Amino acid sequence: MSTKKISRVLAVAATALAVGAGAAYAAQPNADHGGPGGWHGHFMKELTQLHDQLKLNADQEKQWQAALDTMKQNHEAMRANHEQIKNQFKAAQQQPILDLNAMASAHQQVEQKDAQLRQQTSDAWLKFYNGLNDQQKTTVSTALKQRFAKMESRHEKMREHWEHRKGAASAPAANQ
DSSP states (O other): OOHHHHHHHHHHHHHHHHHHHHHHHHTSTTOOSSOSOHHHHHHHHHHHHHHHHHOOOHHHHHHHHHHHHHHHHHHHHHHHHHHHHHHHHHHHHTSSSOOHHHHHHHHHHHHHHHHHHHHHHHHHHHHHHHTSOHHHHHHHHHHHHHHHHHHHHHHHHHHHHHHHHHHHHHHHHHHO
């Protein structure tokens, strides 16, 4: 496996950990996320259980909280970035001639900011993960592998659904 591919796999794992940890954070009392239920509620419950299984020591809990705080702040910053770009695009649409260069530049700037924020979040979660012992890493790895398997299963069902729809949509056209 190439270094680039290993780096990509690590980034996916770190992102999965960050997403999962964020769900655990969101499941805490006083979090306002529209109520429990659905896949989001189920996912948060899984992550809360994972957090409990890890039995973190005080230093690990600090890293967990630091990663959660980083992720929460960066998520809010990304939302603000996207709101800003949305407002810029609305304003640009009021002009008789669109400045596509300015729009593309603004979009690129937001993407760069978001990439930096995602990297900060990944770094914080990797710092947390690297502070775990082998047993805890095994627990996280098992949970992530299960999550990846569920994601792949959903993606496969989606592919089958779209292939079926694509086949059904092209069948009448072929008969005309």
